[in-house]
Each structure stands twice: as structure tokens, then as C-alpha cells.
Amino acid sequence: MADVPDTDALTAELEYYRQRIDRLAGDTLRRDYLTSELRHQLRQNRQAFSLLAELQRSIQLNSETTHVFDDAVRGINAQLSMDRTLVLAPTETLNAFRPAHWIGYREESAARLGAATFVFPESFLAGSQSLLVNGTSDRTPLVEQLREALEIPYFVAVPLRSDEGVLGVLLSGRLREVKPVCPPLDVGDVDTFRALASFISTGIRNKRIGVLEETLRVAARIQGDLLPKSTPTLEGYELVGRTLPAQIVGGDYYDFIVVDEGRCAICLGDVAGKGLPAALLMANLQASIRGQTLWSPSAADCMTRANRLLFLSTDPGSYATLVYGVLNTRSHYFSYTNGGHNAPMLVHRQEVTARLTTGGTVLGLFQNSKFEEDVVHLDAGDVLVLYSDGVTEAVDTEGREFGETRLASLLTEQHQDPAGTLADRILNSVILHGRGMPQADDITLVVVKRMPPNAPARRTL
Amino acid sequence: MTAQAGAGYSENTDSFRAGLQAAQAAVAEAGAPPHLALAYCTSKHDPHRLHAGVRSALGPSARIVGGHSVGAITRDRLGYEGYQACVGALTLPGTAIHLFLERDIAGREFEVGRRLGGQLAGVSDDGWRSLLLTYDSLRENTPDRGPALNLATPLIAGMDETIGRWPSVAGVGVFGDLQFNPTYQFFDDQVMQQTASALLLCGDVRMDTIIMHGCEPAGRYHTITKAEGPVILEIDGRPALDIIAQLLGAEENQTVEDYPLFVTLGVNRGERFGPFREEDYANRLCMAVDKVRRGLVMFEDDLQAGSEVQLMRRSIDQKYVGTRCRELLRRLGGRRPFFALYIDCAGRAAAYCGSEREEAEEVQHAIGSVMPLLGMYSGVEIAQVGHQIQALDWTGVLCIFSEP
Numbered sequence: 001m002a003d004v005p006d007t008d009a010l011t012a013e014l015e016y017y018r019q020r021i022d023r024l025a026g027d028t029l030r031r032d033y034l035t036s037e038l039r040h041q042l043r044q045n046r047q048a049f050s051l052l053a054e055l056q057r058s059i060q061l062n063s064e065t066t067h068v069f070d071d072a073v074r075g076i077n078a079q080l081s082m083d084r085t086l087v088l089a090p091t092e093t094l095n096a097f098r099p100a101h102w103i104g105y106r107e108e109s110a111a112r113l114g115a116a117t118f119v120f121p122e123s124f125l126a127g128s129q130s131l132l133v134n135g136t137s138d139r140t141p142l143v144e145q146l147r148e149a150l151e152i153p154y155f156v157a158v159p160l161r162s163d164e165g166v167l168g169v170l171l172s173g174r175l176r177e178v179k180p181v182c183p184p185l186d187v188g189d190v191d192t193f194r195a196l197a198s199f200i201s202t203g204i205r206n207k208r209i210g211v212l213e214e215t216l217r218v219a220a221r222i223q224g225d226l227l228p229k230s231t232p233t234l235e236g237y238e239l240v241g242r243t244l245p246a247q248i249v250g251g252d253y254y255d256f257i258v259v260d261e262g263r264c265a266i267c268l269g270d271v272a273g274k275g276l277p278a279a280l281l282m283a284n285l286q287a288s289i290r291g292q293t294l295w296s297p298s299a300a301d302c303m304t305r306a307n308r309l310l311f312l313s314t315d316p317g318s319y320a321t322l323v324y325g326v327l328n329t330r331s332h333y334f335s336y337t338n339g340g341h342n343a344p345m346l347v348h349r350q351e352v353t354a355r356l357t358t359g360g361t362v363l364g365l366f367q368n369s370k371f372e373e374d375v376v377h378l379d380a381g382d383v384l385v386l387y388s389d390g391v392t393e394a395v396d397t398e399g400r401e402f403g404e405t406r407l408a409s410l411l412t413e414q415h416q417d418p419a420g421t422l423a424d425r426i427l428n429s430v431i432l433h434g435r436g437m438p439q440a441d442d443i444t445l446v447v448v449k450r451m452p453p454n455a456p457a458r459r460t461l
Numbered sequence: 462m463t464a465q466a467g468a469g470y471s472e473n474t475d476s477f478r479a480g481l482q483a484a485q486a487a488v489a490e491a492g493a494p495p496h497l498a499l500a501y502c503t504s505k506h507d508p509h510r511l512h513a514g515v516r517s518a519l520g521p522s523a524r525i526v527g528g529h530s531v532g533a534i535t536r537d538r539l540g541y542e543g544y545q546a547c548v549g550a551l552t553l554p555g556t557a558i559h560l561f562l563e564r565d566i567a568g569r570e571f572e573v574g575r576r577l578g579g580q581l582a583g584v585s586d587d588g589w590r591s592l593l594l595t596y597d598s599l600r601e602n603t604p605d606r607g608p609a610l611n612l613a614t615p616l617i618a619g620m621d622e623t624i625g626r627w628p629s630v631a632g633v634g635v636f637g638d639l640q641f642n643p644t645y646q647f648f649d650d651q652v653m654q655q656t657a658s659a660l661l662l663c664g665d666v667r668m669d670t671i672i673m674h675g676c677e678p679a680g681r682y683h684t685i686t687k688a689e690g691p692v693i694l695e696i697d698g699r700p701a702l703d704i705i706a707q708l709l710g711a712e713e714n715q716t717v718e719d720y721p722l723f724v725t726l727g728v729n730r731g732e733r734f735g736p737f738r739e740e741d742y743a744n745r746l747c748m749a750v751d752k753v754r755r756g757l758v759m760f761e762d763d764l765q766a767g768s769e770v771q772l773m774r775r776s777i778d779q780k781y782v783g784t785r786c787r788e789l790l791r792r793l794g795g796r797r798p799f800f801a802l803y804i805d806c807a808g809r810a811a812a813y814c815g816s817e818r819e820e821a822e823e824v825q826h827a828i829g830s831v832m833p834l835l836g837m838y839s840g841v842e843i844a845q846v847g848h849q850i851q852a853l854d855w856t857g858v859l860c861i862f863s864e865p
Contacts, residue, residue, distance in 0.1 A: 021680055021681050022680060022681070022707075022708055025679040025680030025772055025774075026708050026709045028679050028774055029679055029708075029709055030709055030710065032774055032775060032815060033719065033723055033815075036723070036813065036814060036815030037815075038815075039811065039812065039815045039817075040813070043811070074474040077474070077505065077543075078472065078505075079543065081543075083642075103474060107507075174640070175640065176640040176641065176642070178639060178640045178721070179718050179722075181542075181640065181813060182639070
């Protein structure tokens with residue numbers, strides 16, 4: 001007789017399989033959910049990286065911070081599934097910020113935004129805190145004010161900090177919390193926004209540095225163009241100029257201007273300030289001097305006119321010191337005037353016998369300044385050195401200046417050197433003196449040497 | 462003169478420019494002034510400004526229909542959750558374009574359907590008849606009650622009473638996002654809410670459709686024992702939420718708040734214990750939970766007491782999508798396809814369903830090389846299943862427009 005299936009056993013078996021199926025189905029669905037959640041997070045992370053790339057482009061392309069902030073709020077809203085994003089800009093009131101860039105608002109709401117002001121606590125602005133507002137967050141008065149005025153119930157806010165202070169506050173959020181597509185904002189979102197804020201702030205700072213460096217490079221090119229491209233060959237003389245800027249762009253300037261076959265104007269100056277403004281002032285001074293040199297070879301006349309032009313064409317407070325003279329290679333007289341500059345030294349027979357102090361005040365400050373003129377004679381072997389204060393005021397690690405005495409000693413000891421060698425020796429001595437200290441000022445000098453009789457002709461560079 | 466079409470896409474965050482860019486691209490691809498434009502954008506856009514941008518590119522005479530969507534698709538672009546916008550431009554010589562509008566759908570889906578069907582029944586043009594329905598999926602979303610939907614099932618039932626013979630049909634319940642933010646619809650130069658519209662094309666142009674699901678049963682049959690409208694209150698005699706919680710098992714971090722847009726119930730209209738056939742299943746996605754009554758709020762209200770359902774798991778077969786696209790192309794016979802519209806359930810997007818790739822990429826691959834493609838991510842899809850017009854969840858409805 002065949003076995004009759006035991007109904008109870010079959011029922012039990014059926015129930016067993018039912019439970020197993022339910023269990024397996026539950027496991028499968030839970031894993032599906034987890035996979036879905038992870039993929040959603042992964043997608044958001046990918047989009048965050050895309051956003052960083054977008055911001056990088058924006059920072060590179062835009063020279064104005066305001067455009068970067070516009071791109072940032074747009075990118076964050078689009079890529080991070082946010083409904084509303086703002087950058088609040090600092091106001092004149094301490095720690096108070098006002099919406100300056102936003103997205104996600106209809107026109108009627110947007111019109112109200114600019115009037116709202118929020119005062120953030122110092123700890124938040126210092127970067128030690130962030131604001132995370134989700135469905136379970138505490139509602140401080142500031143949070144309530146932000147929620148109401150900005151019409152964002154759930155948000156993250158982080159400061160945009162740079163070396164110069166707080167650039168603004170980045171705030172972004174959602175109108176609703178809906179799992180799994182828009183889950184409640186959490187610490188992961190705070191980390192994302194902190195990273196974004198840091199990226200934006202750093203990018204802006206680097207951009208500013210880059211712009212500054214580019215400005216300096218432009219200024220350096222301008223200044224480079226102002227220095228003599230070549231040194232004129234003067235019968236019986238060696239002529240050399242050297243400059244070592246303290247920054248990319250210095251404030252010192254020298255020039256050689258051939259007036260005619262027997263005369264050459266020589267000048268060395270120092271304009272106030274550094275960087276691009278100094279370079280532009282220098283360009284202005286050079287143009288004035290060059291123009292006046294060709295018009296009037298008189299040193300005093302040239303300086304008087306150049307001063308007037310400089311006064312009229314520059315901002316108040318722009319000024320320069322300048323020594324200007326005309327060397328007559330036939331009579332060997334150097335007629336000069338000194339506009340408030342370090343007095344050049346004349347070395348005659350192993351001694352500094354003259355300081356070229358005659359002249360007037362600095363150029364550019366007063367419209368009608370008058371300049372006096374004087375003359376020195378250069379004998380064979382004499383050396384005339386024009387220099388900027390960067391030479392004598394270079395300090396060592398103990399704060400001692402290189403000084404005029406040391407310069408004078410060097411000149412008396414080495415005056416027999418060729419002009420180029422002497423110039424380099426002075427330069428090296430100054431650099432050695434200031435070793436271990438940052439170069440505080442431009443170092444510039446011009447050496448004019450009348451060749452001894454029967455000396456071989458040398459062209460100095 | 463033959464029908465021409467083009468599709469344009471934009472992710473510009475400025476709504477006017479987005480509309481303008483997408484429409485300009487669509488018109489440029491069509492190569493002729495359009496008679497009709499289909500325009501869709503996400504809820505991040507200001508719909509009025511976007512519409513103005515579209516209109517400025519199209520000129521004053523083109524008819525416009527469309528509205529919000531969760532995302533946009535064209536033959537080479539695809540995106541959602543952001544500032545996506547897309548426009549399809551169609552030049553349709555020899556085809557009559559009829560647009561009908563009914564307002565105030567909220568709570569009156571059946572009546573609105575009856576009136577819309579009545580208007581459609583009054584059209585006496587000859588030729589092929591193709592119908593695109595558009596309605597506002599979201600009735601309201603209040604902080605205390607949460608989201609409530611306008612239902613397609615009674616809308617279709619209402620139309621069924623008055624329309625007479627159904628034309629070839631596809632439809633979209635518009636959503637602007639999955640956060641249930643307010644939705645808008647475009648109807649010529651009106652930007653509105655709580656409407657249902659019907660675009661009827663009569664003449665040479667024919668619309669063929671095919672549907673693609675993407676779920677398979679993950680468990681045994683259960684019986685709904687109590688339901689009220691779209692809310693399933695009890696399954697197997699117990700509160701629905703309790704049953705789902707039991708089936709999914711205890712998970713520390715999983716709560717009932719995780720069920721919306723995840724829990725999917727399927728009804729098998731085929732052989733009960735036969736091999737799985739996707740086309741036999743009607744799937745319903747959970748939209749929200751009713752914690753007070755321990756119920757599941759579904760996207761439609763057709764799961765009532767006595768319905769046998771299974772928990773479904775998402776399983777989009779990418780190859781199957783391509784196969785179905787090619788199947789529809791074959792169905793056209795010798796007709797010339799010139800435009801494709803893809804109504805794609807937002808839940809099918811990779812970020813929401815957890816798939817590795819976008820299934821819409823398969824549609825782009827299979828269709829985009831043949832003709833201009835316009836697609837949008839929707840809340841609810843409407844298409845013909847068997848002999849019935851049905852509201853669908855979790856479905857992709859591909860429509861191909863062709864002419865002799």
C-alpha cells in the first residue's frame with residue numbers, strides 16, 4: 001500500500017517554505033534598498049566631484065569673487081539636489097551678513113531676501129561650528145530667523161573663510177525631507193559643505209595671489225623695458241649699471257641718455273612705493289626725463305621741468321628721488337643736480353673727495369620746486385658712483401646697515417678695478433652683508449669711470 | 462511635405478534661457494517652423510519663465526503642451542534632480558492638432574475625465590488618431606497630511622464613459638521632483654496647476670506605443686483585506702505596515718519612512734503559478750505611509766480588498782529595454798518614424814532604483830540613432846495594456862510617431 005502523504009506534515013512543510021520565502025524576500029528587498037541608498041549616495045558624491053571641477057573652472061575663468069559665488073550657488077543647487085542655496089556677504093556691522101547671491105527663489109521671494117540681515121556667533125565664523133538644521137535639530141533663535149527669512153526649513157550653513165577674514169556664509173538646503181531621494185541632511189552633508197567652502201575660499205585666495213603675481217609680472221616687464229637695453233660706449237669712459245629688485249618689481253631706476261656725440265645724461269632714481277604703481281610712476285619719470293634731456297641739456301632745467309610734469313601727471317603723494325647729470329666726455333665735467341637722493345660719491349686718487357649733494361627736494365611733491373646745479377670734474381682714473389638707499393641701508397642679522405662708510409672704503413680700496421668689476425664687487429658686498437635677512441629694498445648703482453691714460457679700451461656691460 | 466521633428470535639452474539654471482536653449486535646439490534639429498512643441502522641466506525651474514523662453518524660440522503660433530518632470534531625456538542627454546529642461550518641436554503637415562483642457566482635477570478626476578472624453582468624442586477628423594494625456598499628479602502636499610495625488614484610474618474611467626472609441630494613447634502624470642513640490646502644466650500660453658489636458662493628433666501621423674516594466678515578484682501571494690481609495694489598510698487581515706515590516710524583517714536603521722518610493726506591490730493578471738511574464742503584472746508603488754492607520758498610500762487606487770498582491774523587487778533588464786524598443790520599430794512596418802517620446806517613471810532612474818546604469822540609455826541607444834528622442838521622468842504613466850487603458854507605475858512608455 002502506497003504511503004498516503006501526511007497532511008499535517010505537508011502543511012508544516014508548506015509553512016516552513018512560506019517562512020523561508022518571506023525571509024529570503026525580505027533579505028533581498030532590504031539589500032535592494034541598501035544598494036539603492038548607496039548608489040544614490042555614490043551619485044551624489046560623483047556630483048560633488050563634478051561640482052568641484054565646475055568651481056575650479058569658475059575660479060580660473062572669473063576674476064571677480066562675485067561671479068565665483070554666483071557659479072557656486074548655481075552648481076550646488078543643481079548638483080547636490082538642493083532647493084535653495086545662498087551666499088551671505090558681510091555687512092558693515094560686526095558679524096552681520098546679508099544675502100548677496102542666491103538661487104531657487106521665485107522673483108517675489110527674491111525681492112525680500114536682500115533686506116534680511118543675520119548675526120552669526122563668533123564661534124561659527126571662526127570655523128569651529130557649522131549649522132545643521134534637519135527635522136530633529138534644535139531650533140535656536142538664529143536658526144528660526146534663518147528658516148523664516150530664507151524660507152528654507154532644512155539647511156547646512158558654513159563660513160567661507162580666508163586669510164583676510166570671513167568672505168561670507170554659504171547656506172544651502174531643502175524644502176522637504178523625503179527618503180530616499182532627499183534624506184534628512186546630516187553630518188556627511190556638513191562635511192561636504194565644509195569641503196566646498198574650503199575649496200571655494202582657497203581657490204579665491206589662490207586666484208587673488210595669481211592675479212597679484214600676474215600684475216607684478218606685468219609691472220616687472222614694464223620696469224625691465226625702462227632700464228637701458230645697452231650701455232652707450234663713451235670715449236675714454238667705462239659706464240655700468242646694476243639693479244637687484246627686492247620684489248618682482250622694484251622702485252629703483254637708472255638710465256643713460258646720449259645727448260650728442262660728446263655728452264651723455266646719466267640718472268639714477270628711486271620712486272616711492274613698490275609693485276605696479278611704482279613701475280608706472282617710474283615709467284612716467286623716465287618719459288619726463290628723456291623728453292626734457294633732449295629739449296634742454298641743463299641738469300637743473302631738466303629736473304625742474306621733469307618735476308613739474310611729474311607733479312601734474314601723478315596722484316598727490318607720488319614722488320621720486322633722482323640724481324641727474326650730464327657727462328661731457330670732452331671736457332670731463334659732470335654737471336648734475338640731486339633731487340633728494342643719496343649723494344653720489346666721487347673717488348679721486350684713492351679717496352672719496354666729493355659728495356654730489358647740490359640740487360633740491362624730491363620730485364613730484366611740489367609743482368614749482370627749483371633745483372640748483374653743480375659741476376664736478378673727473379680726472380683720469382676717477383670713479384663716480386651713483387647708488388640707491390638699498391645699498392647703504394641693507395642690514396645684517398644684527399640690524400647694522402651697510403652704510404656709506406663701508407661703501408666709501410670699498411670704493412677707495414677697489415677703485416682701480418674696471419667699472420663692471422667694481423659694480424659687481426659692491427653688489428656682492430651688500431648681498432653678503434645682508435645674508436640671512438630678507439632684502440628690504442632695491443639695490444641699484446651706476447659706476448662711471450674715467451679711464452687712465454693709455455688704458456686699453458673696454459666696453460662694460 | 463513630410464513631418465519633421467527635433468528635440469533640445471538644457472541644464473541652464475536660468476529658466477528663461479533653459480527654455481530658450483532647449484527650444485532653439487529642437488527647432489534647429491526639426492529644420493522647419495514647428496506646429497507643436499512638447500516642453501518639460503524640473504520643479505527647480507520657474508515654469509512661467511521657462512515657458513516664456515520656449516515661446517520666444519517657437520514664435521507665436523506653435524501650440525505648446527507639457528509641464529513639470531523629474532528629469533529630461535534626449536538622444537544624447539539625460540538628467541534629473543537638477544535644472545533639466547527639454548523641448549520637442551514637431552512640424553506636422555497633414556495632421557490636425559487638437560488640444561483640450563479641463564481644470565480643477567483635484568478630487569474630481571472622474572468628472573474631469575468624463576468632460577475630457579466628451580471633448581475628444583466631438584472631434585470628427587479622419588485618419589489616424591493619437592492621444593497624449595497630461596495631468597497634474599500632485600493634488601496637495603501639506604505639512605500635516607503629507608502628499609496626496611490626483612489619480613489616473615478614475616480619470617481614465619471617466620474618459621472611458623464618454624470618449625467612445627479610444628485612439629492610440631499614452632499619458633503622463635506630471636511630477637517636478639520626488640519631494641512632492643507643486644507641479645505645473647503648460648497649455649499653449651497658460652501655465653497652470655490642477656489640470657488635465659488632451660493632445661489629439663488626427664491625420665497621417667500615427668503614434669505606436671510599447672511599455673516596459675522592471676519588476677519581478679520577490680515573495681508569495683498576499684491578499685489585501687481592507688483598502689480605502691489609494692490607501693491599503695490591511696493585508697492578510699493585519700495592518701498593512703505591520704505586514705510589510707514583518708516581511709522586510711527588523712533592520713536597525715529601517716523605518717516605515719523608508720517604504721515610500723521603495724515598496725512595490727504587483728498584481729499578476731496571468732497564470733497564478735505560471736512562469737513569470739512581465740507583461741502580466743501591474744505594479745503599484747508606495748507613495749507614502751499613513752502612520753495613524755498603519756496603511757500604505759499607493760500611487761493609484763485600484764488595489765482594493767480582495768486583490769492578490771506580491772512584494773515586487775526592482776529588476777530592470779537593460780537588454781530587455783533595447784529589445785522592446787526594436788520590437789516597436791519593427792511594428793511600424795513601412796512607415797517612416799520621425800519622432801520618439803519616452804515617458805519614463807522617475808523611479809526607474811538609476812539613482813532611485815539602484816541600478817548601475819540608466820535604463821533610458823538603452824532607449825537612447827536603440828532609438829536615438831534612428832530619430833529625435835524626447836523623454837521625461839514622470840510620476841505616473843498611462844498606456845494601453847492588453848485591451849485596457851491603464852495607469853501604470855514603474856513603467857517606461859515609448860511612443861513612436863510615424864507617417865506613411
